[in-house]
Amino acid sequence: VPKDLKPKYGYFNxxxxxxxxxxxxxxxxxxxxAQEEDYVVVKLDIDNNPLETLLVRQLLADPELVNLVDEFFxxxxxxxxxxxxxx
Numbered sequence: 001v002p003k004d005l006k007p008k009y010g011y012f013n014x015x016x017x018x019x020x021x022x023x024x025x026x027x028x029x030x031x032x033x034a035q036e037e038d039y040v041v042v043k044l045d046i047d048n049n050p051l052e053t054l055l056v057r058q059l060l061a062d063p064e065l066v067n068l069v070d071e072f073f074x075x076x077x078x079x080x081x082x083x084x085x086x087x
Contacts, residue, residue, distance in 0.1 A: 016046055018054040026055055027065055034068045045075025 001009055010033060017024040026044070034040045044052055052074065059065055059072070 016051065016055070018051050018058075020058070027058055027062070030065065030068055036067055038068075040069050041071040041073070042069055043073040043075065045073075047077065 010029070012024075012029060014024050016026050019025060020027065022028070026042075030040065030042065044055060046052060056074065059069065
């Protein structure tokens with residue numbers, strides 16, 4: 001990450017919680033750090049399908065939160081080797 005952009009990046013190396021009352025709740029962090037004029041990108045890839053589904057549903061159910069998130073990427077596992085030449 002270029003030095004001038006580092007202050008604009010956020011990374012939290014803690015287990016995420018699906019509980020909206022937890023300090024480790026993903027959307028708690030977004031709400032506390034982002035403003036509507038910010039460009040917010042969220043990549044959700046925690047390899048826990050039930051928790052990922054819960055967090056996506058929480059996002060979609062909250063119009064105020066949707067307005068804060070400009071881009072959303074969901075990492076999902078894939079089976080096999082989809083980039084293999086014989087795939």
